[in-house]
Amino acid sequence: MLKSRDLVLAYIERLKIVNETVNGLTQNNTKALELAERCDEELANMTKDKRNELAKTKPLFGVPFTVKANIEVKGFITSRCNLYEMNSPPSEVEATVVTRGGEGVLVASAGSLFGIGNDIGGSVRIPAYMNGIFGLKPTSFPNHTIPVDGILPKFTDYQPASEMLTMGPLVRYASDLPLIMSAKLDISKLRLFYLEDLDVLISEGLHDEQRNVIRLVKNFFETKHQVKAQKVQFPLMNRAYELWGLTGFSDSTFVRIV
Template structure:
């Protein structure tokens, strides 16, 4: 519509600015506004299009060369944007200005996208409720008493509240998919090592965690997933993922698993199981296929796989990250716990606990080798099961969005998403309607490496069947 002058980029940007101003007072999702710069860029886009000959090759190539021309996007507060604060929710970084754009920001802007705002995250992006002492707590637009997930929680809430249409998140244990599940939008953790991590904070440059951490798209409409992934993955979108090739879902092989059995993780709620089974039935009926219920015995040890995979002996302890890597001023989490009790700490309770845990002895020796061997065995089993045409339907979380502070009592429920980071497999969360309380339900689709195109096609199909994103209050 912008390219064909049916609307202008300025009108679109102004509309989203008004929407953000209306909803942010309720959900507290946006922490940094780029409104003035966005409006100026939009005016330049509109002038460029007005002066461009529509018969020219330059105009005809815009869908390929500038697919996001004039379109606003948002990003979570751990991905660097030059000239803007990148706090990651860490008190020590509340004035830390990014010197360069992250590569994903460069690619979005090169595609014509216009950065509109930066969104809230939990402290150090290592908790699944979005709150910190700098910007406060983000609320769920479907029920402000509930959490938005984390760590891309502000992004998920803003998208769900129609304050943004596309956004960028990151995910090392569910940080794209949990907020997508809780806010009723689409969120993709792409295949490992497809989207560059440069400019992500805290930085991860080597080791197994580079396979676990992914930057990926979050959006209200499934059709935008492929477009965004093409931009974010650049050449790998075709060389590795083959995103332009058609996908034939008639040949889909479908598997599903209903829960994780662990003393440390909640079993899935009946609403979650019901949503999962409805998803499976939809695919069966639509494509006249048979699904297969599986119970992968090794999958129930998701938490040890993730914890061991995250335990890199060369990485700094969590309490040092809390001080922004300032070793002489390492955060004393024992002292901070005492200060927190009397409301005197600048740090959140989950971050303090993680800092305390990071003092423990790391997992080493035969124990580590055994856990890694079982993790790798499970990865091979899943890949052999799914191959290039199979999808595993899996819970995205154990329950519907919990209430504020409730995660403190069930801290390990993120295992439903963390499992797939540990196995370095792509997965996507898709909304499948609301429960009786009017909050989102979702499912998670898992594929073999580089099956992103298949997962996106399945997500688009679920959107057709279940309606996709449902505006809050409806």
């Protein structure tokens, strides 16, 4: 049986290799091996029935993972990612490694089994897309699927951001997502909308391969689950970036930059 200590040690060694290139890790958990040994000891002293129960209630018991630097964790410094690109990675990968991209590159390079990030307008989904992994932004409005306690900043003075903010997992394989976050869902009751082009000046349009994949997903839901997908277009989408800045940051330098 694979032990937690062996798994943690393997990922520590892997991190030493990949982090020299991707620069995605900001802090080490110096007690990781000690905690892993405790997990192994607990498992060794459990009955078979308790182990089976643990597999259902805590399927990731003893499994190492990484957390975005703006999520509060006891015993760690929460940087809030304020030092923007002070230690930028090499140019060929810098597009994927920004303040929100550390989780993306660590998971993609097998430096982490999975990561926990947070997302308002794409901070889980975009690093996942850019690094060829899977990221999920759970439902955040009107009620958060996952509590957002411990995320900094809290956006208490900007309601739209606080409503859209949510935590989400990043994984190498889509099949790992249910292990990180499981929820029962009646797909037949979903309202499905899709876009084929944002028409935003600061964003490149979709390539044919991307558009075809969107259509494949649409056809899957319509055929497999009888969910009618509705194509939508937003007339003012090409001004969305400017409108967002003017609405939420009218007193900041953000508007002047836009």
